[in-house]
Amino acid sequence: MRKPSVIILSGYGLNTEEETKTAFELAGARARIVHINDLIARPSLLDATQIAVVPGGFSYGDDTGSGNAYGNRLKQHLGRTLERFLARDTLMLGICNGFQILTKAGILPGALIANNNARYTCRWADVEVAGESPWLGGITRMSVPIAHGEGKYYAPPAMLAELKKNNAIALAYAEGETARHFGLPFNPNGSLENIAGVTAYDGRVLGLMPHPERAVRFTQLPHWTLVREDYARAGKKLPTKGPGLQLFRNAVKYFA
Amino acid sequence: MTYRISVSSKVDDGRARVFLRTLQNAFPKSGLTATSFVQVYAIDAELTPEQAQEAAERFTDPLIESYGIGEIPLPREYTFAIEIGFLPGVTDNVGHTAREMIEDLTGRTFVQGEDVYTSGVLFLRGEVSAREAEGFARELHNPLIERASVFARGDMIPLVVPKVRLGQTPAADIVDLEVSDAVLMRISKEGIAGRGPLALPLASMRAIRDHFKRLGRKPTDIELESLAQTWSEHCKHTIFADPIDEVREGIYRRYIKGATKKIRKMKGRKDFCASVFTDNAGAIAFDKDYLVTHKVETHNSPSGLDPFGGSVTAIVGVNRDCLGFGLGAKPIANTYGFCVGNPLDQREFYRDESRTKSLLPARRILEGVVKGINVGGNQSGIPTPLGFIVVDDSYRGKPLVFGGTVGLIPRRLPRTALGSKKKIALGKRAYEKRARPGDLVVMLGGRVGLDGIHGATFSSVELSKGSPATAVQIGDPITQKKFSDALVREARDRALYTSITDNGAGGLSGSVGEMARESGGCEIALEQVPLKYPGLAPWQIWLSESQERMTLAVPAKKWPELKALFESRDVEATAIGRFTDSGRVVVRHHDKIVLDLSLDFLHDGRPVHKQKSKKPRKGKMRRAPQAPAASFGNSLLKLLACPSVGSTSFVAQQYDHEVLGSSVTKPLQGRGLVNADAAVIEPLASSAKGVVLSHGYAPWYSQLDTYAMAAASIDTAVRNAVCAGAHRDHLAILDNFCWSSSDTPERLYELKEAARACYDTAVAHGVPFISGKDSMFNDFRGFGAQGDAVHIAALPTLLISAIGVMPDASKAMTLDFKRPGDLLYLVGETHDELGASAYYAVRDARGGVVPQVFARKNAKAYDALTKAIDAGLVASAIGLSRGGLSVALAKSSIAGQLGARIDITKAAKKLPAEAFLFSESQGRMLVSVRPDACKRFEQRFKGVPFARIGEVVAEPMFSVTHSEGSIELPLAALADAYRSFFKNW
Structure with missing residues (x-):
């Protein structure tokens, strides 16, 4: 299988590029981390790339609004480059702060505002696949961690209707394994219609608040030591992979 | 030209909700029903009106926000407005980002004097009186770093530009030390011309006087300040280092270092220590290619004054200790610990007799320190898998704020630079460093202002009315994240520098003074140091503890490459001098020599202080009579409801413990989300090995016996680690002593006993100390609500942090x-x-x-x-x-x-x-x-x-x-x- 080439942006406080790179490599892609200023200096780097990722983090400390300053920088210096990139049959992913950045840069619709509890929240949640996207094939539900202060999805009514019409609501928080296990509310932030992720460009661009890259290993699961007991008692071998990996495998498969 | 841009939310506003919740909790009887919030940017820069409008558009997401330029738009319905902004010179991170956005937009860098200043206006709705509004303002701001003004409905809200204006001539003063002992001590206590304490004992003041007498000249203020910093309890750990009773080599050498030496000898070929006590952190083997490092710091005094700023600085500061280990370790986990007064305690305390300078309420101190590590840790992208809270009245005067950082560093630098065939440094050891004569002294990161001046000397004294407000710094985690990435991912592996250390206590005087020992001297040109604002005196530039700075030693031929790299990462790097082998630290300011001290005197001129301890009288008390068996169940429920025993899940849930994808066991475990006392992480995706972290503390036992307290702390840390899956034969520990009233013979006796227990217990367990820190004066001397004199001394506290490596993280236990x-x-x-x-x-x-x-x-x-x-x-x-x-x-x-x-x-x-x-x-x-x-x-x-x-x-x-x-x-x-x-x- 031909390995697709992935560029993961970094800089100004993005901070999940390394685990994102690991997840893509586990899935069989060639991934490299590129500082946004290096991409601004050499936009042609994107020409030989199939997948572009804006990972999670705390770009510019969320000052002036989460994702705002980085989103503006992206739009001003790389707006045309990204347009060209997306005109090809490519994939793009925005995780957490990357999702916020892509909304501020005008690539994904909507906005992410402060969680209902008005506090940074780190826990696991369950999402179900609601829309269609090359990123999501073969996934119906998955448990993934979230870690954000401004992850509550917002879109005005007309935009929401448009999203629905285009089947662009990709992921929704749903009552599932981890929320039930810990007795936590399934919608962790008060998102409109439980929206956890949306798509654009016919599903090729996906933005999501949860972190699938932190759910690629069995021992990342929040209750794996309990599951281990069940495996031990049943005399079964422990799994090694986590539920988030499929998303990255899908991206690799898309270019196979 | 000054523009004022106001941004308000059009949809449900989280910030307004936080303010409402805070105020309703603190003032349950008020008639406040709703709040709205406006973010204000005061832009003091040469912009055209079109550019200002474009800036406003960039500050605003039109889907959820709207903006105004000029007057702040007033809502139709409100009773009062409160504006809160920073005092001049206080770090304004949002302003910093806004400035970068404008620079990006205009393509023009701001010149000296131009800046963006932010503030927030909170509009109050409901039946609120002017007095209540004033009370709200007091609740919402900290007068040491912020200003707050209350405006009645309809009042204009004036534009404020909190620019720093220093009306001084920036030159070095000469200080006369040929004075009486009484005057020497006054200079030590109040500082040169009342600038803040030097905190030196008389013997040290005399030694300095005699030294300059021999030289035949008078010292400059910067020389005296520099010596006070270098000789401070905070930097030289004088109480641990100096002889005490029969322990002539001091308790640190005998009991702490002594234990490690003995254990390493016992272990022989199984010794896993790689670097102990000498560097900014301790390091042990992870595997054949990597080491893990650990360092735990305290930031107590500043956190008492500004809990939020103090605690942000605690964590981003200890992150720099990690970055400053060897040639730079990558931070992979943070730990925290808060010892605080009971947040329900309503008692009031004051720093001055006239009761104008109050201590913050216990609740606000805890809220602030929790938020500090939230911002510092989360924004830095470092997971926080472990921490604790202890509540005890003895911490009401001065909280203890512990921040720890675990790092990962390759044993050797790569043989070739990434993506190039050029051989670099041929696999040089990454955990060793040495500045060489001729290397440039390079300052990296933020600029220098008045922040944190006298931090090192200040933390060596008690919290009292003379505590300087400039001792408070606010961290800027993003500035640090920018250079942190560039350091450990790029510059280190390209061997662009030969040594590195953090600018922490004492600022440049500390870091450069320390690195100068590696080469044998240095020469500094202070006017090269980039400043936040003009007018700083030489001693201020040299001592400032402005945050987010590292000092590097850079070979001249690597300097262009290093400078270009950091420029491309939007990080300021400035050459401010050269390392030499002259045996002297020489500092110039515009060609005038303002400091010229021999390294010998600077580092070893401090007179040794012989300490005497005395066993305190503590009568033994028989145990209390047994309680009736019927009460046991109720007692258990009461125990679980104690803040030092019960859940602190609200903290773990707001600290990212999943970032980096390394989490193996969580801070909250099981369906019921119970706080764990240990955590396991898997730092390398390519290795199954796990790193186990745990803590142990038992300050309560100090009431009866500090030996038992220290022994229990170590035993508990080891036990917690083992319960999570650690192996005792690959486990090391760190000590953080937080003592009080350490100048009394009784407390010194208790300190000696605790140190002796450290030796005995560590040796018996075979767990070596690899790093440690002490903070000796966790006392508050002030006044109660009636003006009565109050002394609150923290319980003698020892935090033991353990770090171990387990061969297979999938064996981890919960x-x-x-x-x-x-x-x-x-x-x-x-x-x-x-x-x-x-x-x-x-x-x-x-x-x-x-x-x-x-x-x-x-x-x-x-x-x-x-x-x-x-x-x-x-x-x-x-x-x-x-x-x-x-x-x-x-x-x-x-x-x-x-x-x-x-x-x-x-x-x-x-x-x-x-x-x-x-x-x-x-x-x-x-x-x-x-x-x-x-x-x-x-x-x-x-x-x-x-x-x-x-x-x-x-x-x-x-x-x-x-x-x-x-x-x-x-x-x-x-x-x-x-x-x-x-x-x-």
Whole structure:
């Protein structure tokens, strides 16, 4: 299988590029981390790339609004480059702060505002696949961690209707394994219609608040030591992979 | 030209909601019904009106926000408005980002004097009086760093530009030390011309005077300040270093370093230490290619004044200790600890007799320090898998704020630069460094202002009315993140520098002074140092503790490459001098020499202070009479409701512990989300190895015996680590002593005893100290609400942080009961040791003996557990600590959301049930085991005391049968009590 080439942006406080790179490599892609200023200096780097990722983090400390300053920088210096990139049959992913950045840069619709509890929240949640996207094939539900202060999805009514019409609501928080296990509310932030992720460009661009890259290993699961007991008692071998990996495998498969 | 841009939310606004919640909680009787919030940007820069409008558009997301330029748009309905902004010179991170956005937009860098200043305006709705609004303003701001103004409905809100204007001539002053001892001491206490304490003892002041007399000249202010910083208790750890009684080499060398030396010798070829005590952090082997480092710092005094700023700085500061280890370790985990007064305590304290400078309420201190690590840790993208809160009245005067950082560093630099064939440094050791004569002195990161001046000397004294406001700094995690990425991902592996250290206490004077020892001297041109604003005197530039700075030694031929790299990462790097081998530190300011000191005098000129200790008189008290057996259940519920025992989940849930994808065991474990005392991370995706972190502390025991306190702290840290899956033969520890009144002979005696316990216990367990820190004056001297003199001394506190490496992270263990039918074992011996226990605290009882540590015996039990865990025989394990067996049982039950049926009548033997249930005897663990593994489990515990005490049950009931009756409680009652104290936080 031909390995697709992935560029993961970094800089100004993005901070999940390394685990994102690991997840893509586990899935069989060639991934490299590129500082946004290096991409601004050499936009042609994107020409030989199939997948572009804006990972999670705390770009510019969320000052002036989460994702705002980085989103503006992206739009001003790389707006045309990204347009060209997306005109090809490519994939793009925005995780957490990357999702916020892509909304501020005008690539994904909507906005992410402060969680209902008005506090940074780190826990696991369950999402179900609601829309269609090359990123999501073969996934119906998955448990993934979230870690954000401004992850509550917002879109005005007309935009929401448009999203629905285009089947662009990709992921929704749903009552599932981890929320039930810990007795936590399934919608962790008060998102409109439980929206956890949306798509654009016919599903090729996906933005999501949860972190699938932190759910690629069995021992990342929040209750794996309990599951281990069940495996031990049943005399079964422990799994090694986590539920988030499929998303990255899908991206690799898309270019196979 | 000054523009004012106001941005308001059009949709549900989270910030307004936080303000409303805060105010309604703090003022439950007020008529406040709603708030709205406007973010204000005051832009003091040459912009065209079109550019200002474009900036406003960029600050605004039109989907959810709207903006105005000029007057702040007033809402139709409100009673009062409160504007809160920063005082001049205080770090304004949002302003910093706004400025960068404008620079990006215009393509023009701001010139000196141009800047963006932010503030927030909160509009209040509901029936609120002017007096109430003033009260709200006081609740919402900290006058040491912020300004707040209240405006009645309809009042214009004036534009404020808090620009720093220093009306001084920036030159060095000469100080006359040919004065009486009394005047010398006044200079030491109040500082040169009242600038803030030098905090030197008379003998040191005399030594400086005599030194300059020999030189035939008078010292400059910068020389005197520099010596005070370098010789401070904070930097030289004088109390630990100087002789005390018969311990001539000092307690640090004998007991702490001595223990490590002995253990490493005993271990021989199995020694896993790589770097101990010499660098900014300690390091042990991770595998054949990598080391892991650990360092824990405290930031107590600043956190007492500005809890938020102090705590951000605590964590980003210790991150720099990690970055400054060897040639730079990558931070991979943060830890925290807060020792605070009871947040429900309403008592008022003042720093001055006229009662104008009040201490912040205990609740706000805790809120602030929690938020500080939230911002500092989360924004830096470093996971926080472990931490704790201790609540005790003795921390009301000065909180203890611990921040720790674990790092990962390759043993050797790569042989070739990434993506190039050029050979670099041929695999030079990454954990060693040495500045060479001729290397440039390069300052990296933020600019220098008045922030944090006198931080090092200030933390060496008590918190009192003279505490300088400039001792407070606010961290800027993003500036640090930018250079952190560039350092450990790029510059280090391209071998662009030969040495690096953090600018922490004492600023440049500390970092450059320290690195100059590597090469043998340095020459600095202070006017090269980039400043936040003009007008700083030379001594201020040299001593400033402005945050987010590192100092590098850069070979001249690498300088262009390094400078270009950092420029491309938007990080300022400035050459400010050269390292030399002249044996001197020479500092110039515009060609005038303002400091010229020999390295010898600077580092070793401090006169040794012979300390004498005295055993305090403490009468032994018989243990309190036993409570009726019927009260045990209620006592257990009370224990679980204690803030030092119960859940602090609100903290773990707001600290990212998943970032970097390395989390293996979580800070909150089991269905019931119970706080763990250890965490396992898997730092390298390519390796199955895990790093185990744990903590141990028992400050309460200091009331009776500091030897027992220190021994218990170490034993607890080891036990917690082992219960999570650590191996004792690959486990190291760090010590953080936080003492009080350390200039009294009685406290010194207690310190010596604690240090002796450190040696004994560490050696018995074979766990070497690899790094440590001490903070000796955690005292508050001030005044109560009636103007009465008050002295609050923190309990002598020792935090032990353990770090170990386990071969297979998938063997990691958690504390939650897993399945009904699993059998419960209590490992270790219980004694009648209720002295200073949590149980006695909730009963308000006195007397008794504190738990003793029998480390060699305990070690055997720990090793047996390790073997059982590795063999897959253990379902859950928890170390017994505060609250004893009863609390451990309850925690594992709550975590597993499973009941337990216990019978201790046989196991307790002759011990009264009260002691068996609540005694905090060390060396004990509660373990659950699936039935078919019991036999094999028990085989591994031959020669170790253990007892089978019951089983896990599905029914949500908790029952403990003992010799005098039984405790019967529904699981829900335990869980409610456990979660009660911080429920609404």
